[in-house]
Amino acid sequence: MASAILDNMYNYYLTTYGKSTVSRYDSHKKSELRSVYNNIVKINKESPLYKIKDSADAQKFAIDIKEHARDLKNVIASLSTGDSLAEAFQKKIAVSDQNDIVDADYVGNGDSDENTNSFQMEIKKLASPQLNYGNYLKDDQLAFKPGSYSFDLNTSSASYEFQFNVNPDDTNRSVQDKLAKLFNTASIGIHADVKEDDSGHSALVLTSRKTGLKDDEDFLFQILPGTSNESIQAMDKLGINKVTDAASNSVFLLNGTEHSSYSNTFTINNTFEVHLKAVSPEGRPATLGFKANVDAVADNIQELVDSYNSMVDTANEYRESQPTSQKLLSDMSGVAQHFKNDFEAIGLIINSDSTISVDRDLLADAVESDDAAESFHVLNRFKNALSAKANQASLNPMQYVDKVIVAYKNPGKNFATPYITSMYSGLMLDKYL
Numbered sequence: 001m002a003s004a005i006l007d008n009m010y011n012y013y014l015t016t017y018g019k020s021t022v023s024r025y026d027s028h029k030k031s032e033l034r035s036v037y038n039n040i041v042k043i044n045k046e047s048p049l050y051k052i053k054d055s056a057d058a059q060k061f062a063i064d065i066k067e068h069a070r071d072l073k074n075v076i077a078s079l080s081t082g083d084s085l086a087e088a089f090q091k092k093i094a095v096s097d098q099n100d101i102v103d104a105d106y107v108g109n110g111d112s113d114e115n116t117n118s119f120q121m122e123i124k125k126l127a128s129p130q131l132n133y134g135n136y137l138k139d140d141q142l143a144f145k146p147g148s149y150s151f152d153l154n155t156s157s158a159s160y161e162f163q164f165n166v167n168p169d170d171t172n173r174s175v176q177d178k179l180a181k182l183f184n185t186a187s188i189g190i191h192a193d194v195k196e197d198d199s200g201h202s203a204l205v206l207t208s209r210k211t212g213l214k215d216d217e218d219f220l221f222q223i224l225p226g227t228s229n230e231s232i233q234a235m236d237k238l239g240i241n242k243v244t245d246a247a248s249n250s251v252f253l254l255n256g257t258e259h260s261s262y263s264n265t266f267t268i269n270n271t272f273e274v275h276l277k278a279v280s281p282e283g284r285p286a287t288l289g290f291k292a293n294v295d296a297v298a299d300n301i302q303e304l305v306d307s308y309n310s311m312v313d314t315a316n317e318y319r320e321s322q323p324t325s326q327k328l329l330s331d332m333s334g335v336a337q338h339f340k341n342d343f344e345a346i347g348l349i350i351n352s353d354s355t356i357s358v359d360r361d362l363l364a365d366a367v368e369s370d371d372a373a374e375s376f377h378v379l380n381r382f383k384n385a386l387s388a389k390a391n392q393a394s395l396n397p398m399q400y401v402d403k404v405i406v407a408y409k410n411p412g413k414n415f416a417t418p419y420i421t422s423m424y425s426g427l428m429l430d431k432y433l
Helices: 002-017 030-046 058-078 085-089 172-186 229-238 293-317 325-338 340-345 360-368 372-395
Strands: 049-052 094-096 102-106 119-125 131-133 147-155 159-166 190-196 201-208 221-225 250-254 257-261 265-268 272-276 286-290 348-350 356-358 403-407
Touching (some): 002 058, 030 372, 058 293, 058 372, 102 286, 159 172, 172 190, 201 221, 293 325, 293 356, 293 360, 293 372, 325 340, 325 348, 325 372, 340 372, 360 372
Antiparallel strands (some): 049 403, 094 102, 094 286, 131 201, 147 159, 147 221, 190 201, 250 257, 265 272
């Protein structure tokens, strides 16, 4: 039972947040990590002993709180690099006039020596992965003798040995599915898939997660059968040892000069992170630069508001199954309500469900007026107040989960329990309570 519960929790996390990009604000110094740990221990030292109620939504709610709090903290961190209140919300935002061809993110640190204002890119070729397309085999037949088989997989940095078994009740399709799972769970930078045709045949297809080749590389991965005749014959039937499409580098013109890259994502002058999406129409380069100042301010504030709204939406979503979600809603909406009167003057409207909407016209007027400094002061205070609540939720998301108090501790006379730094760290929810 416990294993199934944890499997469902991990599946939810991976399917919902597994593809989230890692921000540079997710990395921390040792001192910052030590501070986080000490705060968690301090919280748990004085908190009562409790068990989580039998609720299918409890794990999901805790994960959602933790991830949305992480996102909110990262947004706040990105808006906290300026030397002045105005600079914090005037963070540069990159823009492309052909987003379907190439777009960019600003990754600079706001230094005045960043003199790259705009440039042109014409994409000649996208970087591509290596593709090994196996042979099509009849799904409901078995082309392999029952037994054990092996093969080696070599990359530029490592070598792996794989083994698999074929049982008498297997079919070609079940063997291919078995191998696909073997590749995908090995975490070696290769994605495996089984492709079907219209005649009941299927083939195992291997695709490298990396793209591009260095000058001294002939492949990103190489598959060689084991030394036994059976393994050699099995590989001949599978056909996954043959490179169908070799990996290739991207080719593009940067201000008219040709360049190449191993990847479709790379940085230019440590200022722009560029994402190539498609080949440019002949003679039509895309122009990349920065958004206008007012638009950048509006987008930065919208990003902050969206992160705040996601926390409020999470609280509202679990209102019925997790009654204590009202505490999360109260903590977050209380911050916004404190600034309600100030918000109305700068185009931030608090809705009936406690989310915030942005009137970009009113906001533009506010940040361009003579009283712009006061508007930025309000926004900065709001940002700092949200930061405190986001840190609180991130340190102990379980405070908002519905639970049963088992015993209260004697205040001031407790010892830290190092094996219980946080209920969230294991999500060991007692289903038998």
